Amino acid sequence: MTRQSAKSAVMLAVVAAAIGMVVISRANHASTRTNIQAINWVVIAGLAVDPSTLEVGDVWEGGDRVVALPVRNTTANAVNITDFLTGCSCARVEPRNLVIPPYATRTVQATLDARPQHPSEVGAADRPFEKQIQPVIDSTPAGKSWVVRGTFRAPIWSGVPAVLFGESNRAGQPPVARTVPVGSRVLGTPRVFVSPAVATAELRPHDAADRWRLVVTPRTDRPAGPFRGTITIEVVPADDTSTPAKLELPLDGILREGEE
Numbered sequence: 001m002t003r004q005s006a007k008s009a010v011m012l013a014v015v016a017a018a019i020g021m022v023v024i025s026r027a028n029h030a031s032t033r034t035n036i037q038a039i040n041w042v043v044i045a046g047l048a049v050d051p052s053t054l055e056v057g058d059v060w061e062g063g064d065r066v067v068a069l070p071v072r073n074t075t076a077n078a079v080n081i082t083d084f085l086t087g088c089s090c091a092r093v094e095p096r097n098l099v100i101p102p103y104a105t106r107t108v109q110a111t112l113d114a115r116p117q118h119p120s121e122v123g124a125a126d127r128p129f130e131k132q133i134q135p136v137i138d139s140t141p142a143g144k145s146w147v148v149r150g151t152f153r154a155p156i157w158s159g160v161p162a163v164l165f166g167e168s169n170r171a172g173q174p175p176v177a178r179t180v181p182v183g184s185r186v187l188g189t190p191r192v193f194v195s196p197a198v199a200t201a202e203l204r205p206h207d208a209a210d211r212w213r214l215v216v217t218p219r220t221d222r223p224a225g226p227f228r229g230t231i232t233i234e235v236v237p238a239d240d241t242s243t244p245a246k247l248e249l250p251l252d253g254i255l256r257e258g259e260e
Helices: 005-040
Strands: 042-044 048-050 055-060 062-071 079-085 091-094 098-100 105-113 124-137 146-153 157-160 178-184 188-195 199-205 212-217 225-237 246-258
Touching: 055 062, 062 098, 062 146, 062 157, 091 124, 098 105, 124 157, 157 225, 157 246, 178 246, 188 199, 188 212, 212 225, 212 246
Parallel strands: 055 146
Antiparallel strands: 042 048, 048 062, 062 105, 079 098, 079 124, 091 105, 124 146, 157 178, 178 212, 188 225, 199 212, 225 246
């Protein structure tokens, strides 16, 4: 074989290898697209998220819950994410900006605030939620959002978000109490206190082991006027090693002048 022939053979081999790599790459990308379509990935601006990662199920109320979201670039071009919009301060995404190379996957962390966001949510046993995450591509918000779904579950719940007395009590007269149903998903010893001490509170047994009746009685041995406070219910776990589950209920009312 002549030197020229050998050089040509080498060039042909290099070209064949390059063509093979392109074919394999295209086949892999086609396979990826097929897989994404097969499981109905949620694709926004060429960025795909597995829907199973968006369903987080039950989340204990209180503190933060971090959800990992792998995001795959299904396009042949790098995608520059300059921000994520969540629509509320109860959810944030990190990192806020990143570049995802063609056909690559990067994972972002969505942090959900599991605490009640509105007074009406206090004391609720279950709070279904939907948190939207909208990617911003090159400073332009995408037309759609990924939606993270689940249910916040309270370790202690009550029948009302607050204990309100209105003007039902008079100074120096027998108090008018309020009774509120309370339940717990934590096994342990319950305790309750009021701060400041504008009322007394007692947890009385119910017909179920995880239920009580919260009886709140305003103090009428005080001067007339508005009164406010916080009722704190805690359940100390049976092993006494975990942090007590806690629920705080607002207390509000007006103590009227006593009758002469």
